[in-house]
Amino acid sequence: MKCYILYASAVLFSFISAETVQSCDSLIYCQGKLLDTIQSARIFSDSKTFVDLSQRQSPDETLRNFKKFMAKYNDNPSKDEVSKFVEDNFKDNKELVEWTPPDFNENPSFLDGIKDPKVLEFAKILVNIWPNLARKVDESVSKHQDQHSLIYLPHGFIIPGGRFKEIYYWDTYWIIKGLLLGEMTETVKGILENFLSLVDRYGFVPNGSRVYYLNRSQPPLLSLMVGLYIDATNNKDWLEANVDTLEKELTWFLTNRMISVHGHKMARYACTSGTPRPESYYEDTVTCQSFKDKDKEQCYKNLKSGAESGWDFSSRWILREDGTSGPDLPDIDTFRVIPVDLNAFLCKSFKELSRFYSILGNVDKAQEWSGRADKLEKGIQKFLYSEEDGVWYDFDIKSGKSRKGFYPSNLAPLWTGDFDKNPETGEKVVQYLKNNNIDDFKGGIPSSLLDSGEQWDMPNAWPPLQEIVILGLKNTNNSVALDMAERAGEEICRCVYAGI
Template sequence: MMIASVIFISIAIPLSDAASIGYDVDDTSGPEDLCDSKVYCGGPLLKTVQLSGIFNDSKTFVDLYQLHDPNVTLNNFNVLMKATNNSPNRSEVATFVGENFAMQDELDNSTLPDWKENPAILKSIQDPQFREWARRLNNIWETLARKIKDDVMINPQRHSLIYVNNTFIVPGGRFKEFYYWDSYWIIEGLLLCDMPVTVKGIIENFLSMVERFGFVPNGGRVYYLSRSQPPLLIPMVAKYYEFTKDREFLKQNIAILEKEFEYWQKEKTVNVMKDGKTYRMARYVTNSNGPRPESYKEDYQLAQQLPEGERRGLYNDLKAAAESGWDFSYRWCIRIDRNANLSLINVSTSDIIPVDLNAILQRNARSLARFHGILGNLEKVLRYTKIALDYQTAIDNVLWNEDKGIWLDYDTRNKQSRNAFYPSNLSPLYTMSYNRNKSTYYALKAISYLKKNQVDFYIGGTPTSVNYTGEQWDFPNAWPPLQSFLVAGLYRTGVEEAMDLAKTLAGRWLRSNYIGYDEYGKMFEKYSAIHPGEGGGGGEYNVQEGFGWTNGVVFEFLRLFPDAQSSDRYGNDIDS
């Protein structure tokens, strides 16, 4: 069925039709927080332990295993509080934690059933150094493969880890559970290394999350049940289907994919008024009380700068920023007073309509239409085509900024575009959420925009922003998923100039990653845009190693450009 060709015609859908295509026409304050643990998610015990400072990293505590059932743990805590007149000192808190919690390894190293020593992609890589590097990266998949131990299934109440049946790939470093959007690029890398069986298992884990909770949480811990991450489950299935043509898998799980899509439609969309018209668009938003459990101390201390009545809003916008995957960037901050210094105290995530989220959801609707076309469900094809058209209309009219020649996030509080450079501004090229008849127009506008922002100046990768804030999702850090958005987006336009720039940017990124691996023997989660091969910095924790999505993007770029060179053949003087 020729579905794709009709999706890009800009047809405005009246708001009165919204409910019929899956929209909730009432604005929401965000979905319910599904974590009710008085140990891992909120309450006096969590607050007391996290503010005691006995752990340098707040995530350490909420990842600990309880030696007793929660009711015993909480009773022992109450005994401590009574004995200390509700004011235990650091040493007393440390003793309590030592008597009630343990750092248990909840994961087993797992064997990947379809791992191959020499996947087919190696044969296509022309540069011998890159080929050997890719071979070694293929080996890393085995070191990152995990399966959850049975005790987590038998005694789930004692763990913050959420049990899933199948083997998965951890990102690496401090991240000892699966993560949602990380897994999209991990899956891409696994498929390029010929591992569809492993990929199917990972996708089934996420499908089980939707069945249990109605959505995919940020990661595989109960304290992540207040939020999701960029909704890439449908694209994961699309990649798996492209590789396997497994129609039966599609048929078995299409209803679950629709359920997740409806979660975003119902819980994350808001009415946006512009030029006298109303559009339904998505933003990141949460609805819970208290700091992020895994970053409790940091959030709590920040909130002390605000009156008590404003703290809940801050906590929710911090969680919403984490839901975006960009935790943290000043992308999510709106300065109330123009003369005030901008800081995370100004985080206003739920007031911002992000380009990338709406582009992803537009593509998700197109994919659901395509899936239903494969399955022969014409009524559903029309339904999701209509939703895709609605998103496209909103992207065209709210996010596209003709003056700047690019898509920009939209500030609903001040009713204006947010004119700041982020690679996500080009994400509609990646999702192909534009009129295909105007591919050349959008491609050349994008190239002009990138050059105006001097992106071709950075030899370590494209930075996440051009603002140095000290946050890890700002300058000078360059992140793998954003390189993927940028490079693949330019390439998919099919416009020669854009494809040439994509090749230049991909080659630069590959050489930067290769230099880091050659120097340190490691792959980092993020890199410095100005010092090729160096791990990024800033934020709440040190740069992590592994690293799942970094490896996946390397394989993606080596597939797109098998003739990429480890030298500076394309004019990028990496040693200057």
Template sequence: MAPPPRHLLLLPVLLLLVSLLQRVQSGALRVLGPRDFDPKLYVDLPLAPGADRAAAEAAVAAVTTRGEMEAFLARYFARAGSDLVEADPPDFEAEPRGFLPRVASGEARAWALQVHALWKDLARRVAPSVAARPDRHTLLPLPGRVVVPGSRFREVYYWDSYWVVRGLLVSKMYDTAKDIVLNLVYLVEEYGFVLNGARSYYTNRSQPPLLSSMVLELYAATGDLGLVRRAFPSLLKEHSFWVSELHNVEIMDNHGRVHNLSRYQAMWNKPRPESATIDEELASKLNSTAAKEKLYHQIASAAESGWDFSSRWMSNSTDMTTLVTTFVIPVDLNTFICKMERDIAVFAELIGEKATAEIFSQASKARHTAIESLLWNSEMEQWLDYWLPTDGNCQGVYKWELKSQNRKIFASNFIPLWLNAHNSGLGPFLDEAKSVRVMRSLQTSGLVCPAGIATSVSNTGQQWDFPNGWAPLQHLIAEGLLNSGSTEAKEFAEDIATRWVRTNYAAYKSSGAMHEKYDVEACGKSGGGGEYKPQTGFGWSNGVLLAFLEELGWSQDKEIGCPS
């Protein structure tokens, strides 16, 4: 048997630095106060050259003033992000040949080229010092170039990378896109799954699984069968992670058939290091250690979903302590795994693994049946998250009950439409008539707003709720509608994309930046809410914008700004 990867053996040592940095984070909050305080900044700090971790441990306890904190940080730590170095992508061209051929508008094209140029600003390499001395960094070493989301997000993130790859393919930056995919493959090889992000403090959870989709997109663009062969073992390993006992739940339908679906569940019951002071403050409302650990587990599991945070995971939408993430069977997660299973079947055929292809084709069909049997609601014409009883421990077989479907409306209720766009040659998942019914349900859901699709219809102050719209959700839904076979659905998808492109453009013109999220109530307004300040950059927003422009184009006479 092969020995464990070096970084798994090193993990306890790596987490010693995380523990120190959490103490620094707490001390900084105490000394500097909450104004403009970002807890993530402190756990991203690398030890300065020559600084001793044990000495820093001893010194931090004595810090009592702002000046002492500034001197302490300057002595013991380097700047956050300094262990990433800028890396001009060699495959970047100011105007690539064949870039956005359907964009005829000069104004839209000029802006698209500015967004394309942002890849240079977001491209990095992990400094060699990280691999040489991993115990001095929370950043993890990666073999290839990276594209970070931007601002406070100084490292690679898992599901963000899918839309970064989609944008890079529009920009004809195939080598950079391949580097991103191989970095994620490397994480699977080292840790057994793709981490939430490339930091030691993210080794306790993943994010929505889209690695197979990245491989498929890159293969479709380049025909690189070598990449498929290289990634294939890691895709099998990742699939095993998502169908393991940790994530799998068995539910019996009303006909006595037992189905398997997956849920989010982080391997963590402590404050998230990157937000420890926030989590500790929230948990202070609870009385017992056991209750706090349960809350921390639910918080980390919600972070694994990518929807951190949303009323979608709360039994009381006004109270974060009521998070029950691990008791929710999510529509979107199971859509992504269904797609993963179908992708693996396609890859297995390509490399001559016919028996494996059949196994995964059947697995995908079984999961699709489970989604339709347990999550589909024919009255609402939507797929709904299913809530397990929270007084159980998610073991054994659960009996399906209609009342356990969450009838609240979220954009995730429409994510299975995306399967229309990725039949992979194995036949459709949804027929045209059903797609149209789902589209009409979306049109009357309250989610469709002047500047795009809202995340939910509930304004809770959480960033994954109303009125925020997020690039991935616009793209998943619109791409599904575009490929449904219905002219009516295609026109609606184009309308969604147009609203989104216009709000991105207006916000860019007023701020000079692409934003992480947008307020869909008004064209040109960035989003807000949540536990950190709105961020710019921004990887997945750039990717979705370029993908929409490539697929739909922009005519010369079509207004690019907000409609008057």
């Protein structure tokens, strides 16, 4: 094991140049020999375990202790010795405290409309999950932020659960929809203010509230979340206080994630950090081990960009040289893809920001963002829409062709409302889904038709993708599409009910 740790470190550091963009500035959690030595030793089966630990002392003291430790063992400690160093210098303490949202309501009014006793029981179970997942960051994190990878947030929030003990960006859109259905508007406001505070600090919303996520974002849904809150509360004073921060976030995407495609500015996921993800450090080094120098760095960038998409990982981003999808993660090439859903999300976000400025009486800003939405929508229709199939496909920049595999994201513009409102739209989409036998699957709409072994592929059915397809069909207002949407909704509800 000693030889392996030394070899792994040598391989990693041989390609890192002064120009390489790191995951973040921390020499504990994001870069450097300490991180590499500990993660290469594999003292934890999950790489995330180490980077979620807090330090027992200041980072400077931790680094001094590490320098002495490495000198003691001639830069080649054993796995057990590394484990002892971690035990002496890090701890798994209570960074999060359990929190009961003050506006939690066991019996929100929507329950009154449910007549079926089994469905009512099911809905009540879901409502009562909120307190089990509600957390606040302990004040000690604020006082000693540099000793934690967890980023301090001022308000309570909802965590996904399991190994995920922090707030995540795009997951939160659906959390907020559920909270608003439960009439928990104060909790929603606090969650939104957490995200806005991240934009104020970093210029964008990170993937999650850990410093090792500061190299990437996630699907841009903050303006859509705010739209849900404003529709529920009509809180114009709050909107006026925060609308410029929403503009700041969308400007970040315009500055950092756009590429010109035949004269049209289109968005893609393109993380510039060319090192392993700290929370998946060992796994990434294995994935990219066959590459050298700049190719290895690009492999890490593509992995981080795939994680930024929220689809980590999927055959959507795994492209062979000829452009076909494959199951081999080292072939990941996220940079090569113009994703349908990212561009649809941005287009809808631009429209929402325009709406917010209109509400506040700022005509110039409203027109500015409406104009940006119009330009992006034209690009979506020109490069991503298939007149033949009636859906939108990801675009392969390298080949200049559409990627015609089935993914629920192919219907994202229906969900965001960026489509021609005519009767044929719904009919074409239904036929497309039938041609791919999507209505035959039990347990929900699959993430793809390729069983690659990755999470965001066949046979897995993820809740956000269920909504994108089901509400997308509903938005066409076509009777055949509405019927398919109802059947798909019933199927996923049966699946979740069985699981609960």
